[in-house]
Amino acid sequence: MSHDTPCDHRSASLVQPGTFEPERHFYPRVLNAQIHPLVRYFMSLDNARIARRYCHLNPSVDHAALTALLAEQPKHLLWAGCDLMHVTDTRGQRQMVVIETNSCPSGQKSMPLFEELQEQGGYRAMVQRAFAGLIAGRRLPTGGLAVIYDKNPMEATGYAAALADELGEEVWLAEWHHDDTDPPCRFVEGVLELRDAAGEWRPIRAALRYVTQRPWTRLPLHTKTAVLNPTVVCLAGGRNKMVAAKAYEAFDLAHEGAGLTINTPHTIRDVGRAEVPFWVQSLGGRAVVKVPYSNAGQGVYTITNRAELDAFMALEQHYDQFIVQSLIGHPAWSSKTRKGRLFHVGTMPDKKDNLFVADLRVMVCGGPAGFHPLAVYARRARRPLSADAASATSWDMLGTNLSVKRPDGTWDTETNRLLLMDRKDFNRLGVGLDDLIEAYIQTVMSTLAIDRMARQLYNSKGRFRMRLFRSLNDDAALLDEICL
DSSP: OOOOOGGGSOOOEEEOTTOOOHHHHSOHHHHTOOBOHHHHHHHHOOHHHHHHHHHHHOTTSOHHHHHHHHHOOOSSOOEEEEEEEEEEETTOOOEEEEEEEESSOOOGGGOOOSSTTOTTHHHHHHIIIIIHHHHTTOOOOSOEEEEEESSOHHHHHHHHHHHHHHHTSOEEEEEOOTTOSSOSEEEETTEEEEEOTTSOEEEEEEEEEEOOSSGGGTSOSSOSSEEESOTHHIIIIISOHHHHHHHHHHHHHHTGGGTOOOOOOOEEEEEEGGGHHHHHHHTTTOEEEEOTTOOTTTTEEEEOSHHHHHHHHTSOOSSSEEEEEEOOBBTTBOOOBTTBOEEEOOSOOOTTSOOOOEEEEEEEEEETTEEEEEEEEEEEOSSOOOSOTTSSOHHHHHOOOOEEEOTTSOEEEOGGGEEOSBTTTHHHHOOOHHHHHHHHHHHHHHHHHHHHHHHHTBOTTSOBOHHHHHHHOOOHHHHHHOOO
16 A cells, blocks of 8 residues: 655654653643642542441432442443532522533643652543553454544643553554544544554554544444543533433432432523523523533523623524523522522632632542542632623623633633642632532532433444434434444
8 A cells, every 4th residue: 555755644643651741741830739638538538438428418318329329330431520510599508510521521630649659640540440441351453552632632641641651552642633634543444543654554452532522523433442431422411411411310310219319500401593592581581501512611601681692693503402501690690490599609709809600620430449539620710700790791700611712723721710629729619528529429420320321322232322312312413423
């Protein structure tokens, strides 16, 4: 076979064992940060102690059922992260509410080390607990190991270096975007192949995937190469807020007798564009409209007035369906639902008496020993939360995601809004040990809900059940994109 000159193509590179350098894989602030003692204590707790504490504070929860969930080994979604909001209601009852679950979560670069001498931190822990369990005893095609990604190179390269050290072999690293016309990755009869610098295609037996933007357009649902996480978990809820809402509901119904519930905003699913104003009005004119398949803060629209609703309706949209959720805002302005109103607890007031909306990201992995927390961090909004909804755009007061998409399609990060779990930042959040425990349990339950939905999407012969998926998410634009 003839090849073009190597420089004519983008190619995969090799990461060798022994090349992990902390300054390349952690934010500069994190390198010298000391983990907060309370967070360190939380990270040291085993699941048995966590379950006992949670059930003590929530007597209606069945201890055996919760213990079983924390010990469960997921089949497909072995690595996940939840974005949660610390909220309260008009009676002052606080809770952690799940905003979304992410099947390629960031967070390692933002997490202070649990042990100073374990410089690879959660990178190595995830590889040991989840990736190693994925490939152990599994029949795989002949080939190498790889990490493929389309954003967050700081963490993608960190995982590649940690994987090389853990398994003692070189790891291929390749960047693969949904709009690549000549990508260095391809699937041939279910086997992932990467193009090297000489233009040769190298088969891959197992890969860690940090491909986040519409991954179903290029990663098939049926592969012989083991992939962490496989594409099905994105469609089942990890990159699909529409199906995630249904997965959460199914989980809640199955565990109703055990007193276990995934806390979410009130959600209206399968909303056509023309129906959006009606459902926004039903929530008192304040709501959050989401493109179900976007991530990194893209495709989320907070609506607090007519102008913001009109601006949303004027946008061109690629997909046909949306979800509408109750807006969690300020006590003076938030959505009205049958269960009442929720509003943000927010950060502790600063010296200017300003408090900010902040979320909490909890990253977990699941393996043969059950679930384990990997990382925690928080992000605050750009502008302080105000009783005057018109004092700033609602997104500036409510949006917490740090990712910013540049005009050229590349990504930047507003790290000035990052809140670390260190001695300096953690106290600003106003959360305690029991809040962290609740956030962890909510994350585990959300992860399992999506994992179970993913299991349902395959039949007994291991084939994707497209008819079932269409009944759950009948969006023609999405269905046309799925690569089987």
